[in-house]
Amino acid sequence: MAKFKQITHVIFDMDGVILDSEPLYTKAIQNIVGKYGKTFTWDVKNAMMGLNRIDGSQFIVERLQLPITWEEYDAVIQEEYKLVLADPPVFPGAQKLIKHLHKHNIPISVATSSSQDSFDLKAAKYKDLFSLFDHIVCGGSDPDVKEGKPAPDIFRVSATRFPDKPKPEKCLVFEDAPNGVQAALAAGMQVVMVPDENTPLESRKNATLVVTSIDETPLEKFGLPPLRID
Known part of the structure; x- marks a missing residue:
């Protein structure tokens, strides 16, 4: 138990953590690369997850x-995203956890590699849910996020935008991607990983904790109010 530190603030990645959008990204990218006889395999996806728009x-x-x-690829994939990503489902467990933390007055934020436009597209149906967050950091377009994941910038920026500016060690991050886990750890934060079932064990080992569903996180180990399973 000693490895878990008490935290006061929680930061969420969005794609693959709150929104079940990763399969839609896979579909969109395959639609484009398939025109050139290429296959967007899991190995390629695992290596790029969490990267910002340009890096990706x-x-x-x-x-x-x-x-x-x-640049040519970026132009066509952005148009494809508009067609494919407009209606991603939300993970029920994430919705439950977010509402639980908000109810208990735990400061929460979103730190996504998406640009503001991309965030607006994907989050359009869930304005009530995202209104529960103290703030949203869109790393793909935020001028204060100089480098994308796996660099720690996005999580450090998110921490400084809470009114009380918590120290990194007081923040807990929820991530699904290896690049995001690396970024959170580099920022000096603990990280709960909710990996895709295809994510290799080797890519999970550095996370503070790995769970199969976000609402199974033992919050009390981090000093947070426990989430009761109905």
């Missing part, structure tokens, strides 16, 4: 050796 587009073009520039 550059990664895909280089890794899959697409015969176009990353």
Whole structure:
């Protein structure tokens, strides 16, 4: 139990943690790269999850050796996202946890690699849910986030935007991607990982805690009010 530190603030990634949007990203990317005879495999996806827009587009073009520039790929994938990502489902467990923390006055925020436009598209149906957060940091367009995940910038920025500016060790992050876990740890925070079932064990080992569903997190170990399972 000694490895768990008491925390006061919680920071959520969005894609794959709050919104079940990762399968939709996979579909959109495959729709584009498939035109060039390429396959967006799980290994490629696992390596790029959590990257911001520019880094992600550059990664895909280089890794899959697409015969176009990353700028050209970025332009077409953004249009594809608008078609595919407009209606992602929310994870019921995440909704339950967010409402629980808000009810108990635990400061919470979102730190997503998405740009503001992308966030607005995906979150449009869930304005009531996202209104519960103290603030939202969209790393893909926020000028204060200089480097995307796995750099720690986005989580450090999110911590400073809480009114009381908690120290990193007082923050707990919820993440699904290895790049996000690395970013949270680099920021000096604890991180609960909710990985995709295909994520290799090797990519999970550095997380403070790994859970199969976000609402199974033993919050009391971090000094938070326990979430009762109905």
